[in-house]
Amino acid sequence: MDSLISLIQAAIIFGTVIMFGAVGEIIAEKSGSLNLGVPGVMYLGGIASLIGVFFYENSTDNPNQIICVIIALVCAFLAAALGGLIFSFLTITLRANQNVTGLTLTIFGSGVANFFGGSLNKLAGGVGQISVATTSSAFRASIPALYNLGFIGKILFSYGFMVYAAIILAIFAQRFLTKSRAGLNLRAIGENPGSADAAGINVTLYKYLATCIGSGISGLGGMYYVMDYTKGTWANDATIESLGWLAVALVIFAIWKPRNTIWGAYLFGILYWVYAFWRETNVDLGFITLHLPALTRRTQELFKMIPYIVTIIVLVITSHRKKKEYQPPEALGLPYFREER
């Protein structure tokens, strides 16, 4: 039972990271920008927030929790949006290939983040020595009254505010895309920029804004990972990158609908962590008893493939069902320029 609760808790924390990444990416992709730099911008968001609060906490004796949170959010959003701006400038203005640019952004983001992360570790006196305790505890604070509600409290209320913010953001993004005028215009650009242009919509402006804001939101995922899961330290492992790719996969899994990322992200979180909580068990089916063996280091890796396999299956199913609504935005990945002769 305890291990099940731990699995769910771990899944929700990782799911939240993925959810931010995916919601941001959906907004960008709805404008036709296939930004494969999601892992990169998540790295940027993570490291920028860490640098920001590190210097703030070191500059004052009594760091204010609210200011800490604001600094972290703003730094993460701006740094990631800047990554999106690089992507936008290259792909929208210079019409570079989106796939190549996105992959480059991922490499760039992880390089920059690990470089500054290393510097920061050195400044703090060694790996694991960075201390942003005030910020980290602000991000990890849960409401005690609810947390103590027994096992429901542990599953539903043992998290920091970003977990709930992600859900609210996904719902808001869903409503924005389907119910607002700007959302309608944005979707039109991703589907058919020529028609949107003819209808008097500023295609370039929308694409820039959607890509930059989307990247900023994705960057918040990286920040949440650093502040909550690693408790404000920096390690040069590639977890952020693998979560970033899961976010890209989740966009497809959610068939470009932000509301689907809520349950999709948690499902991906469970699939991600299932190897760690897997125990040797016997399942009694009445007529036969199934023996499920414990995982070795090698079989663990097989389990880590599950989220990606699920995404492939979803891709196969959705492309097999010819319903237009399940397809990616029609102009996704294509540069737009006005027809002229």
Next chain:
Amino acid sequence: MEPTNAIELQNITKKFGEVVANNKICLEVKKGEILSLLGENGSGKTTLMNMLSGIYYPDEGKILVDGKEVAIRSPRDAYELGIGMIHQHFKLVDIFTAAENIVLGLSGSRVLNMKAIEDDIEKLAQKYGFELDLNKKIYDMSVSEKQTVEIVKMIYRGANILILDEPTAVLTPQETSKLFDVLRNMRDDGKAIIIITHKLNEVLTLSDRVAVLRKGEFAGEVDTKDATEISLTEMMVGKKVDLDIERPEPHNVETRIEVKNVTCLDKYGIKALDDVSFDIRSGEILGIAGIAGSGQKEILEAVAGLQKVESGCIIYHNSKTNEEEELVGKSPLQIRNIGVALSFVPEDRLGMGLVGSMGMTGNMMLRSYREGGSFFTNTKEPEKLSETIKEELEVATPSLSTPVRKLSGGNVQKVLVGREIAASPKVLMTAYAVRGLDINTSYTIYHLLNKQKEKGVAVVYVGEDLDVLLELSDRILVLCSGKVNGIVDARTATKEQIGLLMTKLNEGGPLNEQ
């Protein structure tokens, strides 16, 4: 006093490079009037209207809307002046509903209130008699429904001047008459409507006034009640111009390909070719005339094996063995090997037949790469061939490896036609071989075709310029809406006769002088 002219064009000139698309055109459109803009392909109708809708900007001249001089620099400017243009290719988002497409890009409350918007559109639709299901997705709609959405979109945006570019080209007769009813309702409401068309019967039933363009020039205007089909055709085609193209007498004429009752469908399932029958004969040039999109492309592609034939047969007569072969069902490669060559010069020239980023040699190899058994390609032969083509046709290119997209249009066409001729085909089909070429280069191409004809090749020449067709061809096949409307002797036919055949289906079946 309220100005009565919704639009006034004064001395509008527009050039594309050397080509003058519109030369000093003056035109007025009154409020509450339907004006037909009539002209052959390439006469500059669409270019002129694109200047009103903000796609092009005139090089010279003035545009007045409601009596005031305006500058229309973008589609947005056009909307704001109340000008709406409905293009042949609809500007709609497929996965949106009709209502979503109609409100797209409009300013207003941040949150969409679809119910209120739908009510508004519904009122508008009732006023003019549109039939429209606002919640239907565009991808579920027929062409006519999509067109209705486009028109409602323009009206909803407050368009007072509506321009329709060949609106009936894709409609059934019933849909056409429904569209006309709606247009009349809008006219009676005081809107100005311009319809670009080349269908004479529609001009006569719908419009109040007709303006005619010919080769970029204003050829005159007339009140519809004073016009007849014959008078309009004369205005449209103009007087015969003497071009002095040589035309050797055909000899050894025998039937090479027999096309019998061929029917093809386009992607909308409408008949692109309807029961077409004719012969292609060796030693002569068969000209094919018709309004753009009357089935020229489909005829050539059906013979070349690129277009699926629904019914009918295409028979090739082999002169050596006297055998007959059915071409329908054969692959394009098999048909090529029999000796049927197709060179099609599309509007963008590089779209079909040549690879822009490869040099002349590389493009020659597109036809020959299958030859030889080695893993590596043989570049010697293609190189020799391109050298010959370069010299004989005077292709201006710095080197044989210069990418062909860097060559001028005329040179690209020489490469394309030259390659097809080099394969020494039995049947050579060319479409728009002189499109966009200067006069000298055009004559080089005519000369090439004549040489082929003298060698006993059966030549098919699809052209746009009637004067050229009349002087170059031996026989002219005239297409009208996918049907053969007549096959005439090019030596005796008149321009007016062909003009009429192009625009109006003969009631007693096709005219056949041969």
